[in-house]
Amino acid sequence: MSHIESNAIVVQPKVRGFLCTTAHPTGCEAHVREQAETVNAAFSVENLPVESLSNTPKRVLIVGGSAGYGLASRITCALGYKANTLSVSLEKPPRANKPASAGWYNNHYVEHLSKEEGLFAGSISGDAFSEEVKQQTIDTIKAEMGTVDLVVYSLAAPRRTRLSSNGEAISYSSSIKPIGNAFSGQTIDTKTGSLVDFSLEPASDQEIEDTVTVMGGEDWYLWMKALNEAGVLDPKVQTVAFSYLGGDMTKAIYGAATLGAAKEDVEHYCGQINRLLGSESELQASAEPASVAVLKAIVTQSSAAIPSLPLYISVLYRVMKTQGLHEGCIEQIIRLFQTGLYPATQDVCQKDKSYRFRLDELEMRPQVQDAVAHLWNEVTTENVHQITDVESYQEDFLKLFGFGWSSVDYQQAVKVDL
Numbered sequence: 001m002s003h004i005e006s007n008a009i010v011v012q013p014k015v016r017g018f019l020c021t022t023a024h025p026t027g028c029e030a031h032v033r034e035q036a037e038t039v040n041a042a043f044s045v046e047n048l049p050v051e052s053l054s055n056t057p058k059r060v061l062i063v064g065g066s067a068g069y070g071l072a073s074r075i076t077c078a079l080g081y082k083a084n085t086l087s088v089s090l091e092k093p094p095r096a097n098k099p100a101s102a103g104w105y106n107n108h109y110v111e112h113l114s115k116e117e118g119l120f121a122g123s124i125s126g127d128a129f130s131e132e133v134k135q136q137t138i139d140t141i142k143a144e145m146g147t148v149d150l151v152v153y154s155l156a157a158p159r160r161t162r163l164s165s166n167g168e169a170i171s172y173s174s175s176i177k178p179i180g181n182a183f184s185g186q187t188i189d190t191k192t193g194s195l196v197d198f199s200l201e202p203a204s205d206q207e208i209e210d211t212v213t214v215m216g217g218e219d220w221y222l223w224m225k226a227l228n229e230a231g232v233l234d235p236k237v238q239t240v241a242f243s244y245l246g247g248d249m250t251k252a253i254y255g256a257a258t259l260g261a262a263k264e265d266v267e268h269y270c271g272q273i274n275r276l277l278g279s280e281s282e283l284q285a286s287a288e289p290a291s292v293a294v295l296k297a298i299v300t301q302s303s304a305a306i307p308s309l310p311l312y313i314s315v316l317y318r319v320m321k322t323q324g325l326h327e328g329c330i331e332q333i334i335r336l337f338q339t340g341l342y343p344a345t346q347d348v349c350q351k352d353k354s355y356r357f358r359l360d361e362l363e364m365r366p367q368v369q370d371a372v373a374h375l376w377n378e379v380t381t382e383n384v385h386q387i388t389d390v391e392s393y394q395e396d397f398l399k400l401f402g403f404g405w406s407s408v409d410y411q412q413a414v415k416v417d418l
Contacts, residue, residue, distance in 0.1 A: 008413040009097050013403045015191040018304040020102075020401040026414055027402025028105035035075045035330040036113055042334045043080040056081045056342045057150035059234070061141065063088050063128050063223060066103030067400065068300040069242050070154030072333040074110055077150065080337070084120040084145055085110070088137055090157075091125045099416040102401045108418050120144050129160045129219055138230045149234035150341075151227065153220040153241040156302040160214040174214040176306055177203035178257045185253070186379070188310035190397055193390045195381045198307045203258050215262035217241065217269025224273045224290070228280075235282035238341060239273060239290045241266050244297065245360065247369050249376055253308045267292055270355050291355045293336050296363040298329050299396035310393060312372070315379065316363065317389040319371040325362045328396075332359050 014021045060077040064070040065087030077083040091104040099105075107123040114121035122140055126133040141148055159173045177200050184199040203211070220241050227233050243263045246254045254260055273290035281289045297316055303309045320326040327335070340349035340357045350358045362368065375387050384390055398404040 007094065007097055007417040008415045009099075010411065010413050011099050011402075011416065012410065013398055013401060015398075018190055018310075019301075020398065020403070022401065023099050023102035023105055024402030024408065024410065024414065025099065025105045025108075025416055025418060027399070027405045027408050027410075028102055029109045029402075030405040030407055031399055031402060032071075032075065032106055032109040032113070035072060036079050038330045039076050039080045039334065042338070056083075057238075058083045059141075059145045059148045060085045060150045060152065061088070061137065061148045061227075062086070062152040062154060063220075064153065064155035065089060066091060066101075066106050066123070068154065068156070068298075068302065069295060069329060069333060070152060071103075071106050071110070072330045073152045073154065073337075075113075075330065076333050076337055077152075078110060078114045078119055078121060079117070080334070081342075082117060082119060083150075085114065086120075086122045086124070086137065086140060086145065086148075088124045088126070088128045088133060090127055091123075093125070094417040097416070105402065105418070127161070128155050128223075129157070129162060131163075134223065134226045138227065138232055141227075141232045142230075145232075147232050147234045147237075148227070149237050151224065151233075151237065151239040153223065153239065155219065156300075157214065160219070162213075172210040172213045174211040174262070175203055175207040175258055176211075176253070177201065177207060178252050179203055179208060179261070180256075183252045183257075185308050186311055187307045188314055188384075188390055188393060190304055190310060190394065193385065193394050195311070195379065195384045200253075200307065208258050208261055211258040212262050212265045215259065216265030217267070217272075218265070220266065221269040221272050221276070225276060228276065233277070235280065237277070237281070237289060238283070240293050240336075240341060240357075241270065241290075243267070243292050243294050245294050245364075246297065247364060249369075249373060250297075250308060250312055253306060259306070267356070274355065288355050291341070291357060293340065293357045294360050295332050295336075296327065296360045298332070299393055299400070300329070301400060304397060311379070311388070312376070314384075314388040314390040314393045315372050315375045316368075317392050318375065318387070319368055320362065321389065323368065323371070325365075325368065327362070335359060 011024045060083045062074045065074040066089035078085045092101040094100040111121040161171045270290045274288045277289040
C-alpha cells in the first residue's frame with residue numbers, strides 16, 4: 001500500500017447484531033448532504049415565505065446531535081434557519097487506519113456545510129451526562145454564541161454515570177424489558193433480513209429504576225438548570241425532547257415496558273423545566289418553553305436495538321409507503337419545526353397536551369395500524385420479504401453508517417482521517 005496514504009483504507013460494513021462497528025466517511029457525507037438537500041428544498045422561497053423566518057432559532061444547542069433525529073434537527077436549524085449550532089455527543093475519532101464513528105463524520109460534514117454558509121458550527125465529544133461536559137458546553141456558548149434560543153435534547157445512551165451525595169461515581173445501565181410479564185415475539189435480524197424469535201423476562205424494580213435514570217428526563221432538566229444558572233439561555237428560549245409512544249403492537253416492548261416508563265419520566269421533567277423557566281420566559285403567555293415531540297418509528301441506531309421494532313418498522317414502512325404517508329427522519333423534523341416549534345403557515349402540528357406535539361399522528365391513523373396489524377399477524381419466515389419492507393429497513397440501517405449509497409465506490413480506498 002505504499003502508493004496509498006497511510007490512512008486510506010477500504011471500509012466495508014461490519015454488522016454485529018443491531019450494531020455496525022464501521023463507518024464510511026464518504027457515505028456519511030452522502031447521508032448528510034441528502035438531508036441538507038431536503039432541508040434546502042423545504043425552506044426555499046417557493047415553499048416557505050421569507051417573512052416566516054424572522055422569529056426562528058439562530059443559536060442552537062443539540063444534546064445528541066450526531067445521528068438520527070438530533071442530527072436532522074441540527075441540519076434543519078443550520079441550513080434551514082441559518083442558525084449557529086453546537087452539538088454534544090460522545091464520538092470515536094479515527095485512529096491507526098480505523099474509521100471514526102458515523103457520528104464523528106456526521107459532525108464533520110455538518111460543520112463543513114455550515115461554515116460554507118458563514119455559520120458557527122461546533123461539536124463537543126464527551127459524556128453529555130457529566131458536569132465537565134456541561135461546563136465545557138457553557139464555556140463554548142459564552143465564547144462563540146453568547147446565548148442559545150433553542151435546546152434540542154436527543155440523547156440516546158445505554159448507560160449513565162452520576163455522582164452520589166457523597167461524591168461517589170455510580171453507573172446505571174438501561175434494560176429493554178417488559179414490565180410485569182415475560183414477552184416472546186419476533187424481530188428482524190438486521191444483517192440477514194431474516195425473521196428471528198426472542199424472549200425477554202420481565203424487568204426487576206431495579207432495572208426499571210435504572211432505565212428511567214439513564215433514559216428518562218432528569219438529565220434534560222439538569223442541562224436546562226445548568227444553562228439557566230450560567231446565564232446562557234435567551235429569554236425566548238425553547239427546548240424540546242423527543243419521544244415515542246407507539247400502539248398496541250409495540251406496547252409490550254415499548255409503551256408498557258421499561259422504555260415507556262422512561263418516556264413518562266421525560267414528560268414529568270418537561271413540566272419541571274416549564275416551572276423552572278416559566279416565570280423568566282418572554283414567550284407568549286400561551287406558549288411553554290419546554291415541549292415533547294412524539295415522533296414516528298423510523299430506522300435509527302437506537303430503534304435497531306429494541307426487539308420487535310425492526311419487524312414493526314419493516315411492516316410500517318410497507319403500509320405507509322403504500323398509503324402515501326411515509327416520512328423519513330428529516331421530513332419528520334422539518335414538519336416539527338415548520339408546523340410545531342416555529343409555525344410558518346396556518347398548518348399547525350397537532351397537540352394532545354399543552355406541551356406535547358404529535359408527529360406520529362399519521363402512523364397512528366386507524367387505517368395504518370389496522371393494515372400493519374393484518375400484515376403483522378400474517379408474516380412468516382417464508383413471506384417476510386414479500387409482505388414487509390425489510391429491504392428498505394436494511395438499506396436505511398446501513399446508510400446510517402455511510403454504506404449503501406450508489407454514489408460511493410466501496411471498493412476504493414478512502415481517507416478515514418479528515
